[in-house]
Each structure stands twice: as structure tokens, then as C-alpha cells.
Amino acid sequence: MPNTLEARVAGALTNIRNPRVDNDVISAGMIQDLTVGDDGRVSFTLLLGREDPATMVREARTAVREVEGVTEVKVKVMEPGGPAGEPQSQAKAQPGSVPPPPQPTELPNLGHILAVSSGKGGVGKSTVASNLAVSLARQGLSVGLMDGDVYGPNIPRMFGVTGQPRVEGQRIIPLEAHGVKLMSLGLMIERDAPAIWRGPIIVKILQQFLRDVDWGQLDYFLVDLPPGTGDAQLSLVQTVQVRGALIITTPQEVAIGDGLRGAKMFEKVNVPVLGIIENMSFFLTPTGERISIFSSGGGQKLADELGVPLLGQIPLQAGMTDLADAGTPIVVGEPESPAAKAIEAIVQEVRKKVGGGKSVKLPIVG
Ligand SMILES: Nc1ncnc2c1ncn2[C@@H]1O[C@H](COP(=O)(O)OP(=O)(O)O)[C@@H](O)[C@H]1O
Ligand SMILES: [Mg+2]
Structure with missing residues (x-):
């Protein structure tokens, strides 16, 4: 839990x-x-x-x-x-508005840059970002994941990586786990020094991560943004052409306002919101029964409000945190679990939206 x-x-x-x-x-x-x-x-x-x-x-x-x-x-x-x-109505992904054609990126080697964002913390943004990245990599794509959460970087732990990245010449060599190239401020800074990573410093660090890390040629580059609409988000979207944003929310209505504010920020800087991912959508009993415990439908409501699709719903699943703490994303640790299946289905939706047919190298593995 x-x-x-x-x-x-x-x-x-x-x-x-x-x-x-x-x-x-x-x-x-x-x-x-x-x-x-x-x-x-x-x-x-x-x-x-x-x-x-x-x-x-x-x-x-x-x-x-x-x-x-x-x-x-x-x-x-x-x-x-x-x-x-009354039972919760089961939300389905809807065809969304067509996002504007992608602009040329400043850093074409990063492939499709996707921002993973949420209005507030604790909704599972890092969990979803990690699993989407691993799932894409397992489909044969080259994937990078940047932990842009300067206030609470936890991607390295979720991937079980600890060491410092090597520096070769002027380039920082990213770490790699579960087929994903990784960088995180958590790898570069002392754990208890977060207070100084503010404003212009964050901008500089993020730009450096994007430019000076030897990412190689990627198909997808996911950025786990800090929650909210602060400096890190703005600096990211000002530095490169972000292909789209994925907004993570929980089903509760109280979370919708936060999600809306986050989405509006992307719209302002012309980054299309590709869709909403609802996490902790329902509780699965050990016998596999699906029970809605939170006042539900938040993901669909947020999606409707924004005119974007609900890309999927990920169940609240016991054991997910223990796996994550042990450095194993659920799509690796329990690929047959309902949460892993939900994530894989979301990846298919994202790939369809991004229209990355040209960057696909291998057929999708079942
Ligand atoms: N679908 C889920 N089922 C069970 N636990 C989850 C689920 N999604 C996230 N968690 C757990 O919730 C906690 C917060 O998730 P995290 O990804 O760190 O959130 P955020 O990055 O939004 O702050 C973590 O302990 C994580 O393992
Ligand atoms: Mg996080």
C-alpha cells in the first residue's frame, strides 16, 4: 500500500x-x-x-x-x-482532439518528448512514468527517463540504481536499468540539499540534463515533472519542443481542480495534453474483485473538461509499493497483474496518439 x-x-x-x-x-x-x-x-x-x-x-x-x-x-x-x-460507470478511452503537428525539436535525438505531470503529489506520477518507460522499452523502443522532480526525486530508487553517473569527456553517461536510460537529480545531489534547487538553478540543471547527458538516439523521452506548475515545468517546456503532456490524477473529484490547473499551463505554452491517466482507480481484492472505494470518475471528468481522452485506469494494487521499493517496476515484477496490463494498454494508446510509427523498430511484443 x-x-x-x-x-x-x-x-x-x-x-x-x-x-x-x-x-x-x-x-x-x-x-x-x-x-x-x-x-x-x-x-x-x-x-x-x-x-x-x-x-x-x-x-x-x-x-x-x-x-x-x-x-x-x-x-x-x-x-x-x-x-x-450504484456501480461506477466504466470509463472508456474516447477519441480525443487531434493535437497540432509536432514542431521540430531542438534536440531531435531525444525522440518524442513526453511530460508526465500531475496537479498534486502522491497520485503515482513517478510510478506511472517509470512503468510507461519500462513498458515502452520492452516493446523494443529506445527510451530515456528524466527525473525532473527536484523536490522529491525517487526514480532511481524505483529502478534500483544507486551509483553516480560516469562523466566521459564533456558528456554525462546516463545510468540504465530495465532497458531505460535514466537521469535524476537524486543521482547528482545530496539527499538533504533540496532547498537550494530553486528558480534559475533548476532551469540550468534541467537544460544541462537535456543537453549534456549522452542520451544517444531515443524514440521516447519521458520527463517526470514535479507536481504543480512551477519553474521546472516551465523551463522544460521552454527548453525543448515537448510532444505532449500526460496528466496523472486519482479518481477523486477533489483532485480535478489541481489537474485542470496543470493542464492549463501546458495549453498556455502550446504543449498538447495527450490525455489523462487515472491511477488508483479502484481496489482489487486478492480474489480479483474490482471495487470502487474512492468517489469515482475523476479521470473521466477531467478528460471531459479538457476535451482529451482518458487513456486508462490503473487499479490500486497491493504489493506495488514493495516492488517499487525493491527497484522493480510492476510491469517487470508482475507483468500479468491488472495494474501492469492497464499500463501496457495505456502505452498502446500513447503510441497511437503520438503517431510514432516511424520510430518503431520492433513489432509490439504481446
Ligand atoms: N496503482 C497503485 N497501486 C498501489 N500503489 C501505488 C499505485 N500507484 C502508486 N502507488 C504508490 O503510491 C505512492 C506514491 O506514488 P508516487 O509514484 O511516488 O507518486 P508521485 O510521484 O505522484 O508523488 C508510492 O508508494 C507508490 O508505490
Ligand atoms: Mg514522484
Whole structure:
């Protein structure tokens, strides 16, 4: 389980058991419309059957209230089959608006430059960026991934790489793991020196990463941007011609506003938003049952708002964080898992959008 507030709340709920069905409240499908605000306010609907012990309401409320970061808990109790019990409509990728033709890049060796962005942190941006990169590489493409998150670089850990990159002549040699060439500020700077990487310095560092690292000839170059609309994002889009932006969001409506602001920034600098990727979309029980716990549909709503497609939905999957912490992206560690499958499907969508037929070297591996 990830250590975001959302995940801690979900985790606390999985500790509450319904003795009648001998299952936890999430797996038993009793939780719906879960909303976790940035301010720590949590609300959810508890579907309590006539036979279920009423004490479960207090148990659930107490468990969530005790979660670190939670400031308020509102529980709406309903009987199963009520209005809150309607299943989540399954969003499908829609044909999106056609992005403008790509301008010539200043750095054509980088191939298609894609910015991976999110309005706020903790939505799984780095996880998605890493897995998209590895998935592209596994399809025979040359892929670079730059960790542009100067405030919380974590790509190296997700790839299990530690050493410093070598310098040969005037060129920095990128590290490589799982078939992806990698660079990260986390590889170059001391862990506890982030405060000075501000403004003009960030711009300089990012430009240096783009120009002085020996990336070779790439098909795709993914940049994991810091959340928000700050200096790093602007400097990236001012330095090179970014082919498009992918916006990562969670299904919660409260996250949409952040996503919108992020998307507007790209539009302002003429970078097309290729689509929305919804992460932690639903919870998969160990038996593979798909349960929507967060108030849902945020990805589709954001996509509709922007007139871009929802490229896919990635489930919240137990074990993903442990794998990532061990340096193994889920598409490598558990390629058959629903999350890995969702990511692979998204990669196909992205490749279609980017229209990178010319840069494809190998047929797509099933
Ligand atoms: N679909 C998912 N299922 C389970 N855990 C996830 C999922 N996506 C991300 N995580 C976990 O959530 C946490 C935050 O993800 P991260 O990629 O670091 O977010 P961001 O880069 O947006 O801050 C990490 O611990 C990660 O392993
Ligand atoms: Mg990150």
C-alpha cells in the first residue's frame, strides 16, 4: 500500500471486519464514495445491511479518525441497493482532439518528448512514468527517463540504481536499468540539499540534463515533472519542443481542480495534453474483485473538461509499493497483474496518439 493519505485511509478500513461475511469492509463492498481532501477531511458511505452489526459504523469512523493526517470523518450510512450503491460507470478511452503537428525539436535525438505531470503529489506520477518507460522499452523502443522532480526525486530508487553517473569527456553517461536510460537529480545531489534547487538553478540543471547527458538516439523521452506548475515545468517546456503532456490524477473529484490547473499551463505554452491517466482507480481484492472505494470518475471528468481522452485506469494494487521499493517496476515484477496490463494498454494508446510509427523498430511484443 502506498503511503498517501488516501492509501492510509483505505488501509485503516481494510482492518475493519464484517463478522457476518467474514471479510473486511472494503472487500465486502461496503465502502463507497470515499473522498479524502487535502485538508484531511474524509467522507464515505457505509453500506450497512439489516443483518450487519451497527457497531461497525463507529468502528469504521474511529479507525479512519485515527489515521495520521485525518482531520474530520463523515460517514453516511445507507442500506445496500440504495442510490449510493450504484456501480461506477466504466470509463472508456474516447477519441480525443487531434493535437497540432509536432514542431521540430531542438534536440531531435531525444525522440518524442513526453511530460508526465500531475496537479498534486502522491497520485503515482513517478510510478506511472517509470512503468510507461519500462513498458515502452520492452516493446523494443529506445527510451530515456528524466527525473525532473527536484523536490522529491525517487526514480532511481524505483529502478534500483544507486551509483553516480560516469562523466566521459564533456558528456554525462546516463545510468540504465530495465532497458531505460535514466537521469535524476537524486543521482547528482545530496539527499538533504533540496532547498537550494530553486528558480534559475533548476532551469540550468534541467537544460544541462537535456543537453549534456549522452542520451544517444531515443524514440521516447519521458520527463517526470514535479507536481504543480512551477519553474521546472516551465523551463522544460521552454527548453525543448515537448510532444505532449500526460496528466496523472486519482479518481477523486477533489483532485480535478489541481489537474485542470496543470493542464492549463501546458495549453498556455502550446504543449498538447495527450490525455489523462487515472491511477488508483479502484481496489482489487486478492480474489480479483474490482471495487470502487474512492468517489469515482475523476479521470473521466477531467478528460471531459479538457476535451482529451482518458487513456486508462490503473487499479490500486497491493504489493506495488514493495516492488517499487525493491527497484522493480510492476510491469517487470508482475507483468500479468491488472495494474501492469492497464499500463501496457495505456502505452498502446500513447503510441497511437503520438503517431510514432516511424520510430518503431520492433513489432509490439504481446
Ligand atoms: N496503482 C497503485 N497501486 C498501489 N500503489 C501505488 C499505485 N500507484 C502508486 N502507488 C504508490 O503510491 C505512492 C506514491 O506514488 P508516487 O509514484 O511516488 O507518486 P508521485 O510521484 O505522484 O508523488 C508510492 O508508494 C507508490 O508505490
Ligand atoms: Mg514522484
